[in-house]
Amino acid sequence: MEATSLKDILDRVFNEISEVRESSTPRLTLREVGTIKTVSTGIANVFSLPGVGFEELIKFPGDVYGIAFNVDEEEIGVVLLGEYYHLNAGDQVERTGRVMDVAVGEGLLGRVIDPLGRPLDGKGPVISSKRLPIERPSAAIMNRSPVSVPLQTGIKVIDALIPVGRGQRELILGDRQTGKTAIAIDTILNQRDYDVLCVYCAIGQRASAVARAVATLREKGAMDYTVVVVTEGNDPSGLTYIAPYAATSIAEYFMEAGRDVLIVYDDLTNHARAYRELSLLLRRPPGREAYPGDIFYIHSRLLERATHLFEKLGGGSLTALPIIETEAQNISAYIPTNLISITDGQIYLSPSLFELGVLPAVDVGKSVSRVGGKAQLAAYREVAGDLKLAYSQFEELEAFTRFGARLDENTRRIIEHGRRIRALLKQPESSPLPVPDQIVLLLALNAKLFDSVPLDRMEEAEASLRRAVADIPAEVREHLKADAELTDNDRKTILGIARKALEHFQPRAETENESEAKAGEKSVPESQTGDKTGQEVQTEGKPEPEAEEKQ
Numbered sequence: 167m168e169a170t171s172l173k174d175i176l177d178r179v180f181n182e183i184s185e186v187r188e189s190s191t192p193r194l195t196l197r198e199v200g201t202i203k204t205v206s207t208g209i210a211n212v213f214s215l216p217g218v219g220f221e222e223l224i225k226f227p228g229d230v231y232g233i234a235f236n237v238d239e240e241e242i243g244v245v246l247l248g249e250y251y252h253l254n255a256g257d258q259v260e261r262t263g264r265v266m267d268v269a270v271g272e273g274l275l276g277r278v279i280d281p282l283g284r285p286l287d288g289k290g291p292v293i294s295s296k297r298l299p300i301e302r303p304s305a306a307i308m309n310r311s312p313v314s315v316p317l318q319t320g321i322k323v324i325d326a327l328i329p330v331g332r333g334q335r336e337l338i339l340g341d342r343q344t345g346k347t348a349i350a351i352d353t354i355l356n357q358r359d360y361d362v363l364c365v366y367c368a369i370g371q372r373a374s375a376v377a378r379a380v381a382t383l384r385e386k387g388a389m390d391y392t393v394v395v396v397t398e399g400n401d402p403s404g405l406t407y408i409a410p411y412a413a414t415s416i417a418e419y420f421m422e423a424g425r426d427v428l429i430v431y432d433d434l435t436n437h438a439r440a441y442r443e444l445s446l447l448l449r450r451p452p453g454r455e456a457y458p459g460d461i462f463y464i465h466s467r468l469l470e471r472a473t474h475l476f477e478k479l480g481g482g483s484l485t486a487l488p489i490i491e492t493e494a495q496n497i498s499a500y501i502p503t504n505l506i507s508i509t510d511g512q513i514y515l516s517p518s519l520f521e522l523g524v525l526p527a528v529d530v531g532k533s534v535s536r537v538g539g540k541a542q543l544a545a546y547r548e549v550a551g552d553l554k555l556a557y558s559q560f561e562e563l564e565a566f567t568r569f570g571a572r573l574d575e576n577t578r579r580i581i582e583h584g585r586r587i588r589a590l591l592k593q594p595e596s597s598p599l600p601v602p603d604q605i606v607l608l609l610a611l612n613a614k615l616f617d618s619v620p621l622d623r624m625e626e627a628e629a630s631l632r633r634a635v636a637d638i639p640a641e642v643r644e645h646l647k648a649d650a651e652l653t654d655n656d657r658k659t660i661l662g663i664a665r666k667a668l669e670h671f672q673p674r675a676e677t678e679n680e681s682e683a684k685a686g687e688k689s690v691p692e693s694q695t696g697d698k699t700g701q702e703v704q705t706e707g708k709p710e711p712e713a714e715e716k717q
């Protein structure tokens with residue numbers, strides 16, 4: 167009995183000792199540590215990290231991370247994502263075994279963050295339960311659905327003549343200060359009524375420009391459905407380089423959850439420059455304009471992620487509006503041509519139109535939307551064809567008026583109509599127009615109801631017609647919003663209301679006294695001029711700054 171109990175005791179003690187031994191066995195984790203060889207602007211060369219993978223995240227002292235970009239046998243070129251002034255040759259760095267990822271989720275809506283997900287708006291930490299890698303493969307062709315739903319920008323000239331569809335990539339390009347950001351921000355503002363989430367990615371922008379954009383979004387209540395990802399001009403180039411990829415992952419999370427998303431990259435010129443800087447510092451061979459050979463690939467793999475997913479994958483979409491700055495209107499420079507060939511169309515902003523006060527300064531002749539037309543609402547399609555034709559005819563003929571040439575009646579009419587089109591397509595910043603208002607204005611314009619309105623009263627006439635939109639019966643207004651052809655009855659009702667709203671803007675008939683007074687002043691009164699001359703074209707309405715300054 168005693169012997170058994172002694173054996174039991176010994177067994178128990180033995181078991182306990184083994185348990186203690188097992189639990190106290192230190193868990194060994196492998197840490198691969200390398201050493202900094204050199205540090206330069208935004209770049210570090212590291213050696214003794216033989217197992218590192220391409221684009222792996224490397225941890226530097228002071229909680230700074232870097233991405234392994236050049237992976238050679240002897241050393242690794244690392245792009246730094248933070249301040250590097252405290253780093254020295256000889257410092258130790260560590261492999262992390264993971265690639266760069268970013269926090270995603272609903273908690274990001276309304277926030278201003280940097281590409282690493284750090285808050286910049288002073289509203290505390292960003293709440294998110296999921297992270298996605300910043301570089302992800304784009305959707306397979308079989309998972310993509312055709313672009314079929316319009317993305318209303320609320321900007322008349324774009325919605326009517328250069329329509330954008332959900333899932334499309336439409337480039338906005340133009341010289342500096344031509345209103346590129348304004349178009350993108352207005353498009354975001356207009357998404358409030360359409361349940362489209364937005365991501366605005368400011369890449370290497372001036373802090374004041376970013377602050378202005380965020381203030382506009384906040385003031386107009388657009389931050390509720392927008393995420394702003396910011397890198398400023400003085401941020402490390404590495405951070406600027408990863409910004410659009412991180413922003414796209416944030417947008418893709420929503421798209422994969424079945425939502426429609428709009429992403430703005432403002433602008434990819436700064437992105438290309440940051441990549442060029444990094445590549446030159448990493449001693450990659452420079453090519454055209456000193457850009458590295460894979461400059462096309464960095465933008466194509468980014469924009470390829472914009473798409474419209476199939477219904478079985480949730481049917482979400484990601485529409486991309488990349489922005490590019492041109493120099494001296496040179497749209498055939500390297501980066502603009504790359505982007506033009508990657509995207510499904512471009513909106514070109516002309517500095518000369520901007521100077522003439524034609525805002526937004528969209529040059530319709532140089533702008534195109536390759537897939538948006540298929541997604542355009544039927545009511546727009548009805549007006550767009552005539553409008554485009556009339557406008558391009560006008561642009562061709564406008565040159566003649568500069569020389570004060572005598573114009574026949576038909577040409578004069580085309581020019582007068584074109585001037586009304588140009589005046590009506592003007593639109594102030596931050597005031598996107600609802601679809602019914604746009605279609606009513608464009609129908610009236612096509613029906614030449616504006617042609618007798620003096621040019622200096624066009625704004626007033628437009629406002630009057632917009633007020634009259636409220637008088638349009640609800641079922642007709644629904645037709646305008648729905649993707650349905652307008653019936654003859656709809657058209658008649660709309661034009662009837664438009665005629666009434668515009669009747670006060672017809673040129674004032676001269677009273678007898680006024681005519682007599684004029685007759686006294688001039689030997690040949692204007693009303694007696696037989697044919698309409700070029701001089702008359704220039705004196706009608708307000709003197710035309712467009713025609714004069716273009717000389």
Ligand SMILES: Nc1ncnc2c1ncn2[C@@H]1O[C@H](COP(=O)(O)OP(=O)(O)OP(=O)(O)O)[C@@H](O)[C@H]1O
Pocket residue numbers: 340341342343344345346347348349491525526593594595
């Ligand atoms: N439709 C408009 N109506 C009135 N002003 C406008 C309009 N569009 C743009 N502007 C004004 O034009 C100026 C330039 O606009 P914006 O900053 O959008 O241009 P940008 O091309 O993005 O400039 P940058 O080259 O600095 O990025 C701003 O002062 C803006 O307020």
